[in-house]
Every structure is written in structure tokens, then in C-alpha cells.
Amino acid sequence: EVQLVESGGGLVQPGRSLRLSCAASGFTFDDYVMHWVRQAPGKGLEWVSGISWNSGSIGYADSVKGRFTISRDNAKNSLNLQMNSLRAEDTALYYCAKGGTTWGDSSGLDYWGQGTLVTVSS
Amino acid sequence: SYELTQPPSVSVSPGQTASITCSGDKLGDKYACWYQQKPGQSPVVVIFQDSKRPSGIPERFSGSNSGNTATLTISGTQAMDEADYYCQAWGSSTAVVFGGGTKLTVL
Numbered sequence: 001e002v003q004l005v006e007s008g009g010g011l012v013q014p015g016r017s018l019r020l021s022c023a024a025s026g027f028t029f030d031d032y033v034m035h036w037v038r039q040a041p042g043k044g045l046e047w048v049s050g051i052s053w054n055s056g057s058i059g060y061a062d063s064v065k066g067r068f069t070i071s072r073d074n075a076k077n078s079l080n081l082q083m084n085s086l087r088a089e090d091t092a093l094y095y096c097a098k099g100g101t102t103w104g105d106s107s108g109l110d111y112w113g114q115g116t117l118v119t120v121s122s
Numbered sequence: 123s124y125e126l127t128q129p130p131s132v133s134v135s136p137g138q139t140a141s142i143t144c145s146g147d148k149l150g151d152k153y154a155c156w157y158q159q160k161p162g163q164s165p166v167v168v169i170f171q172d173s174k175r176p177s178g179i180p181e182r183f184s185g186s187n188s189g190n191t192a193t194l195t196i197s198g199t200q201a202m203d204e205a206d207y208y209c210q211a212w213g214s215s216t217a218v219v220f221g222g223g224t225k226l227t228v229l
Contacts (some may be wrong), residue, residue, distance in 0.1 A: 017189055035218065037220075044206075044208065044222050045159075045165065045210075045220045045221065047156070047217070047220055050218060057216070058218075059216035059217050060217075061206045089158050095164060095165075103215075104172060106153030106171040106172075108135040108155035108157075108170035108171075108210065109155075109157075109165075109210070110167050110176060112165055112166075113164065115164065121156040
């Protein structure tokens, strides 16, 4: 059974940093593209970042480019998101999601975690 | 940056057909996916690669994509289909894009 478990969320002051993690199990982690998607309270889904199986392809939404860094540790089946210079508008539930085997493929995000809540407020 | 546009809401009577559209520049040249999200739950993919259904998704869900518009069609809509629906595509070689979401009401 595929499982994605996010952790690391919490309350943080504007301008500070936070690191999210996603523990993956139930599939061959290093075969797949992985993504972070967020959802602000009462709002829609916003893709944040994605990373290919070997970290050779990485993408970011314009809203987080230069502030957030995605990484993965295939030996530990772990996906990470380093979030710096946090803003109030980064407040959201952050989901870890499994993509396809190829960067840019059409298979969609077929498994999602339950999310970890990040609140940016003074 | 690439944008996908969905109607904020769609209403349908039980047993009827619901259609939710997603518009984007030359969207038909890309592949579209659709996600269902019920309150308090994580999204679930219901259509990928324009028209394919993952295992476990009922046959009443179908999709198409041509020109500038992708469409999610739910035939014989049931009360359990009431949810938010999001389209998604790769807007460029480095970015995934979601539509703004459509709230489907079954009444």
C-alpha cells in the first residue's frame, strides 16, 4: 500500500524558515517524480514544486522560486521542502504527491498524503 | 505563465450528466488530468492522460481534450460525486499547473 506521510509543519513567523518532509513507502520511491502541492484555507490547489527521480529535473512555481528548495533522499525514501523567507501567503496545507516515472508525463499525481499545515503569522 | 480556467461552480440533478470545462491556450496539445476533492480529504485523480480512468474510478467518469478545452463528464451523476474538481496539466517543461477548481453541486 502506497503511503505518503508529511511532517514538519507548524506556526512560524514571517521571514523565518521551515523544512517539510515526506516519508514514502509501498512503492519504489526512486522510480518516480515527486511533488509538493499546497492548498490555502478555503482555496484551490497550487502546485509548489516537483523533482524527478534522480533530481536531474526540478521545477518551482513562480510564487516560491528563489525561496523554496526541493530535494529528495532516495536511500531514505524521503522528499523534502526547505522553505525560507516565509510570508503570510505561504499559509496552507502542504501535500506530498507521487507523480509518474518521467518528468512531464501524463500520468498525473496518483497518490497524495494527508498534508501538513504551515501557518505563517506573527 | 500558463493558466487553466474553470467555472467556479456547476450544478446537476441526480442521474443527469455533469460537464466541467477547463480552458487553456492550446490545451489540446498537452495532456490533462482531473482530480476530485471532497471536504476534509486529499485529492484523488479521476482522469489522467485526457481520458484514462485509474483503477477503482467508476465508468461514469470520462474525459476529453481538444483545442483549448478539456472536459470532465460525469454521466448519471450521483450524490456522492458532489465535490470540488480540479484540472491539471504541465504548463511548461518545468511547471505543473492546476485550474482554479469547480464546485460540483448535485441537487
